[in-house]
Every structure is written in structure tokens, then in C-alpha cells.
Amino acid sequence: MTLTLKKILLLLLAVLPAVTQAQKKPGTSPTPSWLVPCHPNLQQKPNAKHISDGFYLLLAETQYHAELKSDYHHYIRQIISEAGIQNGSEISVDYDPQYEKLTFHRLVVKRDGQEINRLPGAAFKVLQQEEELSRFIYSGTYTAYLILEDVRKGDQIEYSYSLTGSNPIFDQKVDEQYYQVATEPVVNYYRNIIARPERQLHFKPFNDAALPQQRNWNGFTVYEWNTIRLQENDNISNLPSWYNPFTRLQVSEYNNWQEIARWAQHINTTAAPGPAVQNKIAALKQQAGNNPEAYLQAALRFVQDDIRYMGIEMGEYSHRPNTPDRVLAQRFGDCKDKSLLLCTLLNANGISAHMAYVNTELKGRVAQRLPSPTAFNHAIVYAILRGKTYWLDATLSYQRGSLASFCEPDYQLALVITDTTTRLTPIHKINSGHIAIRETLTLPAEEGQDGALRASTAWYREDADEQRAALAAASLQDKEATFLAFYRKFYGDMTLKDSMAVRDNPDSNVLRVQESYVIRHLWKKDSATNKLLFSVIAQSPSDILPYVTDGNRKTPLAIKYPYDLDYQIMVNTPIEWSLEQTPLHIKNDYYQFDFTATRSGKQIVLAYTLKTFQDHVPVAFMPQYAREIREIQKTTSLDLYLRPAFVQPVSQPGNRNWLAVVLAICSAAVFAYLAKQYYQHSVLPVRYPLEPLPIGGWLSLLAIGLVFSPMFELIVLCKAEVFNYETWATISARKDMGNISLVQLFLIGEVIIRVFMLCYSVLLAVLFFNRRDTFPFALATYYFITTLYLFFFNRINSYYFGDSTQGGVWTPNSILWPLLRMALWVPYLLTSPRAKATFIMPHPARLED
Incomplete structure (x- = not known):
């Protein structure tokens, strides 16, 4: 029966010297x-x-x-x-x-x-x-x-x-x-x-x-x-590991780092490798052939994966490593044991390797301490092969990839244990990890339907090593439950659609995970607006850039470093949405954040990138950080409102809403009477002789538009769905639109305004061809009313019937048409001598006077 780690530990404790017990x-x-x-x-x-x-x-x-x-x-x-x-x-x-x-x-x-x-x-x-x-x-x-x-x-x-x-x-x-x-x-x-x-x-x-x-x-x-x-x-909270706010005094009898290096060299000196280590060296050489890079990688992989991590650091073995022969025999060791074994294996094949002391918490701040053996809490290996330096951590697990893609540990400074060492050696970080996340949301077209979420995450280099170790420490079922719980915090009721797929490429050191979920009843009723709401939630950067309430913090803030994220959320929508999100770009000495929101047809893409350059934000930068983190947080959600699609019923004979028809006829009579009254109005004094210029030049183009304008308004009016009885019946049956009376009032207003525009267009044609003096002002007023009407009509129509784009800019309901015509013809009529000499005729009654 295989002994557990705890049982082995108990056996080791049982054989401790009796003097210790006393x-x-x-x-x-x-x-x-x-x-x-x-x-x-x-x-x-x-x-x-x-x-x-x-x-x-x-x-x-x-x-x-x-x-x-x-x-x-x-x-x-x-x-x-x-x-x-x-x-x-x-x-x-x-x-x-x-x-x-x-x-x-x-x-x-x-x-x-x-x-x-x-x-x-x-x-x-x-x-x-x-x-x-x-x-x-x-x-x-x-x-x-x-x-x-x-x-x-x-x-x-x-x-x-x-x-x-x-x-x-x-x-x-x-x-x-x-x-x-x-x-x-x-x-x-x-x-x-x-x-x-x-x-x-x-x-x-x-x-x-x-x-x-x-x-x-x-x-x-x-x-x-x-x-x-x-x-x-x-x-x-969120203090950097190296930051110690407490008042303290260090006392050391050591004089310099050279003295520490010599002390460390003395306690790390071992005898020649025994038979077991020599046999392992021979096996590694045979495995690697004549390739020293392959030998280094094989030796590192063996020490990392086959020598498990456990340290019995009693007495002088708190800092003295066990011999490589003993570590190999017992198949476990702590950082110094594994590092010394790795150095022995590498040096045996001509690869220069030395143990190096680092402090995983103080990092570069270890230089601020007095020289001392206790200034360090970890041991790694400093190796040189073909003139290239490698910093190797023998305690890492599941480190994969080629030597060229190895990432230097973020320990910043190390004491290399050699007889020539006089100072700390910088660890320059050249390679870092990278994370790419792609989330695809598919939104249904109706209330009560389910949505879908597919997530694909790729980890590269050291991030892949870390995630590989995390996946190995838990079952696939546990990981699926953890990931599902993570997304449920964003989207509520969700279930796993397909089993999580893990693809690992050790050679390129890329680990990919794909997830697939069903979002139950994706659209939720917003009680405030009575609309259907879905909020797209981005993974918050607060784990990387912690949120602070204000800029008055008096201690440095720890941020994750190194970190490099490329994150996109793709939302497939049932209709085209308009976007008002503005891009955000922030870059300083500590981090960089970019956000863009784009739309292509029925797909919205939210793109984020986040990269850190240091492991903390200093106190002096805290006011700006507080402002920027609030701006960053604003980009992490997008609210999408949906009105259930308004079904355009097919007009059939006998389905007319005759009340709407009668209303249109009555409105036409009222507006015809008002037009007649306006026609009798004049604005210019009568001057003789009255010899207006004939309609010609650029006015000929205006004449064509004014002839077809009443036809266009009549066609639009006749096609309006407000004359269809089924339209009114459908609206009356819908409970998601709030106050139905307001919706019906909007439709009635649409009929009245459309009839008004038809009558007004006929009046303009009559004024134009009679070269009346009231035509320029009437035309300018017509364009202004049309622009104002379309502006409010499009927004109200979008609110009630779910049209989010109001169509393209060249459609009949676009306000661009009246604006262009007003910008063209109104200045022309006010400044052109021909126009001023054409539209001078008063009402005939004025002539009789």
C-alpha cells in the first residue's frame, strides 16, 4: 500500500535523534x-x-x-x-x-x-x-x-x-x-x-x-x-509583498555580499556525485545526444517533475542542502536541494551552473537590506549555455516550451553563489506570459428564449505553466464547476452546454480551454423602463488593477506583474444596435489599458487590452490612478435594451381601421381650410408694375421636387400601418410597452402629422407656381417642421417598437434629407436676385385694393 506524504513524514519524525526529544x-x-x-x-x-x-x-x-x-x-x-x-x-x-x-x-x-x-x-x-x-x-x-x-x-x-x-x-x-x-x-x-x-x-x-x-x-x-x-x-489591503510599513531595525555582523556568497559556497559544496547521480547523468546524455540545449531542458524537466517538493529544514538544514545523491535517492527536496541537484547535473555536461539566492517577496528591495544570509528565502539556478544566461527555478511544476521561450522569474536581484561574486546580480525579465480571451455571446430575438456563451482562453509561456499546474491540481469536473460559478456571477442562471475542452501544446507552451454555456431566459424585464434588458459584463480588471475609492491612499498599491491580456467579447444580436461607447486609451509608467467598441452588422465587439509594467502603483500617482480606474470600470459593462420585434401585419381588404381613415379625412379637411387661409396671406407690399421673372434656372430643379413631393407624402400616408386594424389590435394585446394609451396617441399623432405634411406639400406647390411672396418663408418652415418631426418620430418609434438604428441615412425617414434641402434652397431663396425677383406676387385680393 502506497504511503501518503503525511505517513512518510511521520516515519521520518520517528527516527529523529533521541537527544532532540530530550x-x-x-x-x-x-x-x-x-x-x-x-x-x-x-x-x-x-x-x-x-x-x-x-x-x-x-x-x-x-x-x-x-x-x-x-x-x-x-x-x-x-x-x-x-x-x-x-x-x-x-x-x-x-x-x-x-x-x-x-x-x-x-x-x-x-x-x-x-x-x-x-x-x-x-x-x-x-x-x-x-x-x-x-x-x-x-x-x-x-x-x-x-x-x-x-x-x-x-x-x-x-x-x-x-x-x-x-x-x-x-x-x-x-x-x-x-x-x-x-x-x-x-x-x-x-x-x-x-x-x-x-x-x-x-x-x-x-x-x-x-x-x-x-x-x-x-x-x-x-x-x-x-x-x-x-x-x-x-x-x-493590496500592499506589495516588499512593502513593510512597520518600524524595525536590522542588525547584521556580516560586512558585504561577497562574504555571504563565500559562506553560501561553503555550505553548498558537496563531494563528487555517487553512482546513482552518475547513472542519471549518463541517461540524460544519451537522451539528449550531443545537443546541450536538449540536455539542459531534460535535466530541468527531471528535477522539476520527478523530484517532488518537500523540505525537512531542521537545524542547519534550514540553509544547508542535502547532497544530490540523497535527494535523488529520496526523490524529494526543497528549493536548495533541487537547485543543487540541478547544478550537479548541468555541470557534469559542461554547462556552467551555480546556485543563486533570491527573495520572492522583497525582490529588488533585497538590496536595501544589510548583507545577511536571511535576506533570501528561495534558491534557483544561474546557468550559462553558449553565452546565453538562463535563470532556472527547479521548484516549478509543468514548465514547458523551448529554452528560448522560457520566462525569467520576477525576482529582480539574485546573489549568485561563486567565489568571484561581490554584489547582487540583476535578473532582467525579457520574456513574459500572455493571455488571450475570446467570449462569444449569442442573444435571442424574443423574451423567454435562451442565449449562448462560448469562451475560449489561451495562456502562453509562464501563464500556461501556471494554469497547467492549476488544472493538474483539480479534476475536470471541479474545474467546470469553478468556471461555471465564475460566469454565473455575471449572467445568473446558466448551465454547461458542452464539457470543457482542454488542449495543451507543450512544445509551443500554449494551453487552451474552451467552454460552452446556455444562459437561461437571457432577456430580463427592466422594471424602470419596462424594456427587456441584457447587460454584457466584462471580466473585471480589479484582480490586476485593484479598485480604490479615492486618491488619498498613503501606501503603494500592489498590481499584478507581469500581466499581458488581450480580451474580446463578441455579441451576436438579433437586430442592429447603435453604440455610443467612446474608446479609452490609458498609458503610464505602471500599466496600459485600451478599450474599443465596434459594430459590424448585427455583431458588437468589445475589445480590451491590459498590460502592466511594474508590480505596484506609488503613492504619488494614486490620485491619477483613482481617476483612471473609475474610467476603466465604466467600460466593463454594456446594457442592451430590446423591445420585442413589432410584427408588421399584412394589410388585407376589410381589415382597415376606418376610424383612422376618418381621422385622416377630417384632418385633411381642417388642414385644407388652414392652407386656404394661409394662401390669402401676403408679406410684401404691392409694388407696380408687378413683373415677376418666370421660373427658370436652378428654380427648375426645385419645381421638380415640389411636383413629386405631394405624391411621395401621399404614398407614405397610404402605406402607414396605422390604417390597419390588426396593428391596433396587436398593440392593445402587448403588455411590454407600458402605457398603451400613450402608444395609441403616438400613432394618432403620426396620422395627423402625415396628413398635415401632405397638405403642406400641396400648398407649397401652389405657392411656388403662382410665384407668391409667401413661398420662401413657407418652404423654410416646411423643412424645419419636417426635420423636427423626423427627429422625434425616429426616437419614439425606436423606444416603442425596438428599431435601434432608424434605418440608414439615405432612407425617407432620415433627417438628412430635409437638412440638406434646407441648407441648399433656403439660402438660395434669400440671396439669389432671380429668386427675389420671382416670388413677389401678393394675393389677388391685395391687387384689387
């Missing part, structure tokens, strides 16, 4: 004699408003004797409430029994001026706290845990202990980082380092940390400080 239990002893005298003021009290857990620290004292490798801690807790009894009655100390010994010196409860010694009967529980076990890292750290009994309000809990010993891997050198902030109020604070005068300690403050005061004491140099700040509640 060192786990804490011991007791008197207070050390080497302590520097500390004189706290135990009568002081903190500001009550800062106390949150029902207790505060009356004293926090830490003294470290660098020569004895002893770290002494002394605390006094003041319990002030019932909450303090709950939160302050437990004592816990973390330590590594591989090289540290825990000794308690004092444990008393002070109550009503009396001291109650709790140390003799203290029943410490030793617990194994492996916080990184989920990451397959076992460090051997333990916690001594004690729950105090009989703690009361007003008690003082005083305890002290020492941790003696240090990890031998660091050559007994001082290398620490001290935070000068506390989560609870500390009334008296004291910390020191006691060292021989010849030791050279380097101090570097961060965020205005206090440097220690230095003095001589009993032949030693004492570095001490007594300031600590109360940590403010800072709930700001």
Missing part, C-alpha cells in the same frame, strides 16, 4: 547573572483608550548575550478586566530544540501585594507547530504552551525565560531584525545586545526606527534602546 521539554533555573540591570517604573500606566484586550504589558524586557548565545525575555502583564483574564492568561514560547534550549526562570502571579510562585507546578505542554506544512516544509519548530489557572482581575503575571543556542549554520554571527512596534500597550520597554568590543555590528533603521545607544559594561559593549511604538490598526 531537549523539547523546558527546564528551569535561576535568573541569569549576566543581565544588564534594568530599572523599569512599575507605577506608570498606559493611555486607557489604547487597551483593547483587557490587559497591557507593564514591562517588556529582552537581553541578548551574543557570546553566550542566550536570549533572555522578561514580561509583566497587568490584567485589568474580564477580557484580560481570557486573553492574557496563557504563555507560549516558540523554539527549535535542534539547537535551542528553553529555560524558565520566573513565573509568579502578583495579587494584593503578594507573590504566588507558579513555576514549580507549571505543566507546560510541548506542541509541534508546523505552520508551513501545507507548503510541504517541515522546520521542527515547537511551542511550549501553558494555561495559567486561577487568574483574576487586577492580577499581574510576571514571567521570564531564556533561549540558549543558535543555528550553527550561521557561524555564530549576529543576524537579527527587531521590530519597534507592539500590538498592545507597553509601558516599560528595554532591549539590548551584549557583545565583545571587537565584534563589528551593523545597524540599519527602517521607517524612522531608533538606533541603539552604545556603552561599555563589564568589558562588553552594550547596544540598548528603550523605545517602542504602538502599532496602529492598518486595514489597507
